[in-house]
Amino acid sequence: MSLAVADLCKRYGAVEAVAGVSFEAAPGAILGLLGPNGAGKSTTIGLIAGLLRPDRGSVRIAGRELGGDADPAKRALGLVPQELALIDELPARVNLEIFGALYGLAGRELRRRCDAALDAVSLADRAADPPRQYSGGMRRRLNLACALLHEPAVLLLDEPTVGVDPQSRHAIFATLAALRDAGHTLVYTTHYMEEVEKLCDRVVIIDHGRVLADDTVARLVAAAPGGETLTLDYEPAPDAAAVAALSMLPGVRSAALEAGRLVVSCTDIGAAAPRVLEQLAARDHHCRHLESRAPTLEDVFLSLTGRSLRDP
Amino acid sequence: MSAATAFRALVRKDVLTFVRDRRALIVSVLTPILIAAFFGYLFGERGGGERGRLPVAVVDEDGSPLSRAVGAALAADPMLEVEPSAAARARAAVGAGRLRASVRLPAGFGAAARRALVGGGPPAPVELLYDPSQSMVKAVVAGLLTEHVMQAAIGELASGAPEAVDATLADLRGNARLDPGLRADLVRVLEATRSLGTRPGAATAARGLAPPFALADVPVSAGPAYNSYAHAFAGMSVQFILFMGIDAGVAVLTQRQLGLWRRLRAAPVSRRTLLAARATATLLIALGILAAVYLVAGLVFGVRIAGSPAGFVAVCVAFAAFTAAAGLFVAALGRSVAATRGLATLVVLLLVMLGGAWVPSFVFPAWLQRATAFVPTRWAVDGLDAMTWRGLPAEAVLLPVAGLLAVALVLGALATLCFDWESDA
Ligand SMILES: Nc1ncnc2c1ncn2[C@@H]1O[C@H](COP(=O)(O)OP(=O)(O)O)[C@@H](O)[C@H]1O
Ligand SMILES: [Mg+2]
Numbered sequence: 001m002s003l004a005v006a007d008l009c010k011r012y013g014a015v016e017a018v019a020g021v022s023f024e025a026a027p028g029a030i031l032g033l034l035g036p037n038g039a040g041k042s043t044t045i046g047l048i049a050g051l052l053r054p055d056r057g058s059v060r061i062a063g064r065e066l067g068g069d070a071d072p073a074k075r076a077l078g079l080v081p082q083e084l085a086l087i088d089e090l091p092a093r094v095n096l097e098i099f100g101a102l103y104g105l106a107g108r109e110l111r112r113r114c115d116a117a118l119d120a121v122s123l124a125d126r127a128a129d130p131p132r133q134y135s136g137g138m139r140r141r142l143n144l145a146c147a148l149l150h151e152p153a154v155l156l157l158d159e160p161t162v163g164v165d166p167q168s169r170h171a172i173f174a175t176l177a178a179l180r181d182a183g184h185t186l187v188y189t190t191h192y193m194e195e196v197e198k199l200c201d202r203v204v205i206i207d208h209g210r211v212l213a214d215d216t217v218a219r220l221v222a223a224a225p226g227g228e229t230l231t232l233d234y235e236p237a238p239d240a241a242a243v244a245a246l247s248m249l250p251g252v253r254s255a256a257l258e259a260g261r262l263v264v265s266c267t268d269i270g271a272a273a274p275r276v277l278e279q280l281a282a283r284d285h286h287c288r289h290l291e292s293r294a295p296t297l298e299d300v301f302l303s304l305t306g307r308s309l310r311d312p
Numbered sequence: 313m314s315a316a317t318a319f320r321a322l323v324r325k326d327v328l329t330f331v332r333d334r335r336a337l338i339v340s341v342l343t344p345i346l347i348a349a350f351f352g353y354l355f356g357e358r359g360g361g362e363r364g365r366l367p368v369a370v371v372d373e374d375g376s377p378l379s380r381a382v383g384a385a386l387a388a389d390p391m392l393e394v395e396p397s398a399a400a401r402a403r404a405a406v407g408a409g410r411l412r413a414s415v416r417l418p419a420g421f422g423a424a425a426r427r428a429l430v431g432g433g434p435p436a437p438v439e440l441l442y443d444p445s446q447s448m449v450k451a452v453v454a455g456l457l458t459e460h461v462m463q464a465a466i467g468e469l470a471s472g473a474p475e476a477v478d479a480t481l482a483d484l485r486g487n488a489r490l491d492p493g494l495r496a497d498l499v500r501v502l503e504a505t506r507s508l509g510t511r512p513g514a515a516t517a518a519r520g521l522a523p524p525f526a527l528a529d530v531p532v533s534a535g536p537a538y539n540s541y542a543h544a545f546a547g548m549s550v551q552f553i554l555f556m557g558i559d560a561g562v563a564v565l566t567q568r569q570l571g572l573w574r575r576l577r578a579a580p581v582s583r584r585t586l587l588a589a590r591a592t593a594t595l596l597i598a599l600g601i602l603a604a605v606y607l608v609a610g611l612v613f614g615v616r617i618a619g620s621p622a623g624f625v626a627v628c629v630a631f632a633a634f635t636a637a638a639g640l641f642v643a644a645l646g647r648s649v650a651a652t653r654g655l656a657t658l659v660v661l662l663l664v665m666l667g668g669a670w671v672p673s674f675v676f677p678a679w680l681q682r683a684t685a686f687v688p689t690r691w692a693v694d695g696l697d698a699m700t701w702r703g704l705p706a707e708a709v710l711l712p713v714a715g716l717l718a719v720a721l722v723l724g725a726l727a728t729l730c731f732d733w734e735s736d737a
Contacts, residue, residue, distance in 0.1 A: 046574075049578045050577075050578070051574055051577055051578060052734060053734070068582075069577070069580070069581065069582045069583055070580055070581055070582040070585070071580060072580055073580075074578070074579065074580035075580055077578065079575065079578040081571050081574060081575050081578075082571070083570060083571030083574075084570075084571070085570070085571050085572045085574065085575030085576075086572070087572065099579070102576065102579035102580075102581060103579055103580065104580075146575075
């Protein structure tokens with residue numbers, strides 16, 4: 001099932017939490033919703049899930065708008081909230097049974113799906129324990145499992161890996177990839193660009209409640225101004241005049257010293273790299289270390305907003 | 313040095329956290345003030361008109377001048393609200409808890425009392441029926457009765473009514489047990505009274521005399537013997553089940569803060585279903601607590617459902633529904649967890665006090681006694697009392713049950729209307 005969001009708006013007093021967000025998510029794909037804290041990701045998810053009433057705009061699932069809280073069509077939606085929504089005192093299995101029952105599951109079918117969900121997040125052996133005895137990563141995995149029971153066609157994931165250990169993150173990613181391959185529609189919000197690069201087929205970048213970009217990661221990166229970046233350690237470090245001279249070289253867009261390291265942003269690394277090395281060698285600077293980095297979503301975000309994603 | 317710094321920081325953290333929650337701060341200061349003010353007001357010295365009167369029946373089966381004088385004196389007493397009555401009617405009213413006590417002056421009371429006062433005859437029997445759940449009433453009424461009978465008996469003599477004085481003089485001379493000196497004095501006083509028609513001080517004459525009547529006090533309930541545990545169980549069940557209801561409401565606030573409530577709402581269930589489920593859970597828990605508490609009350613403390621079992625169940629269900637609705641109301645209107653819990657606890661304590669579970673309501677001033685007629689906790693306690701030790705028929709709880717259900721409906725409807733669904737989403 002496809003998900004189409006059109007011109008969603010939600011205001012809290014003076015804060016425009018979501019200001020005209022539109023995008024579509026297709027079946028068999030993971031759509032990344034990327035933005036810094038406070039960008040409006042959770043509000044958007046809340047609007048899609050029907051928890052909030054939009055001031056304007058629409059959400060369509062398979063072409064149809066939801067008709068209120070008790071609309072059975074909500075069964076097509078699964079929500080993994082940013083806050084862990086677990087009943088801490090009750091065993092994991094009971095948690096799952098309650099969430100399954102909320103979506104109309106019962107009896108043997110409910111038990112079967114609980115088993116499947118526990119397996120999917122590798123918690124089958126801890127099913128009898130209450131979540132308060134779990135590690136942070138295990139709770140996150142259970143939080144995900146609770147949304148999988150009713151096999152929703154559209155799965156909304158709000159920062160599902162916050163505070164998670166690498167193994168748990170890996171397990172979550174594997175589960176999500178399997179769901180995508182099975183034809184589910186996934187919307188994945190995060191402020192980690194690495195997660196989007198690794199997991200998502202498409203990315204919608206949002207900030208201050210507005211969509212800044214909406215495309216595949218590859219195309220966004222390719223279109224971003226600024227190509228490869230060279231970072232070099234020199235002994236002694238080049239002075240300001242030498243750095244200024246470097247930025248005149250062919251294939252170089254800009255050069256700068258950052259914390260004693262030379263950072264060269266290239267338009268053509270093939271032309272730039274040998275000339276930079278040659279020129280500095282000729283001035284008796286010894287190169288100790290060199291690395292090159294392909295452009296990332298971080299660069300895309302920087303170019304779109306003038307800020308880093310990691311800034312608070 | 314650094315230990316002291318750390319210690320200061322820790323203390324500061326806790327104090328600041330507490331002070332930060334303004335509502336909780338106000339509530340924790342206000343609660344002791346309000347409760348202290350309430351009790352101070354209850355037990356303080358105040359004008360007599362303000363104090364509540366004990367509703368009692370006076371059954372005068374004698375009709376003698378003395379019994380009429382006693383009846384009139386009791387009726388004039390500022391502590392009492394006297395209702396002249398017949399024996400059967402008075403007993404039923406005390407049994408139902410409508411009247412606190414009934415004083416019956418049997419036929420021949422007047423003559424017997426006079427003889428007892430001076431002639432050494434046996435004390436005149438007087439029957440005092442009282443509500444055993446408020447047994448302090450017994451002492452109060454017995455005291456007033458003694459005072460008024462003594463005054464009336466001596467007053468009758470002192471008034472100089474010739475036949476009374478003559479009969480009394482005869483009784484007095486025939487009483488060998490009275491101290492001869494005192495007897496001689498009394499005879500002189502009475503003779504002087506007859507000739508002069510003056511009245512000596514009643515107190516002078518009364519000195520050294522025993523009350524001329526014997527009180528037969530009988531605790532009255534329609535059921536079996538009074539079990540003081542029954543009333544205590546009613547009051548404490550009501551109080552602690554209401555506390556549970558508040559905790560249920562506060563738990564909703566906590567769940568909303570944690571995002572669990574939001575997650576539940578993502579499922580295809582209506583808001584009304586969510587609220588109704590919460591209320592139903594509270595109702596079932598309340599019934600479970602009532603069942604467990606009364607099971608122990610019955611098995612260990614001998615509390616019996618002497619009234620209608622169906623009526624008992626009806627009171628329990630109605631009170632559980634009231635508790636559930638109160639919990640929802642708390643969940644709908646509460647903001648900070650600490651403040652909400654504090655404020656709700658204060659309200660429950662006041663309601664329970666007004667319900668008469670802590671102090672008998674006859675110590676309340678009159679206006680407050682009238683006001684408690686509109687307090688749901690009073691209905692619940694009265695209903696449980698009626699169906700347990702009072703042993704009343706089911707009709708007796710129709711009104712309390714209807715009242716509890718009506719308030720539950722109103723609270724539930726208000727909670728549903730006021731519930732702020734967006735704030736946690
Ligand atoms: N219930 C609310 N009341 C007031 N402001 C809110 C509320 N929820 C979110 N906001 C504001 O809306 C903006 C977007 O928040 P959110 O959607 O949670 O961002 P994100 O999930 O991207 O971090 C923020 O500025 C936040 O402070
Ligand atoms: Mg968020």
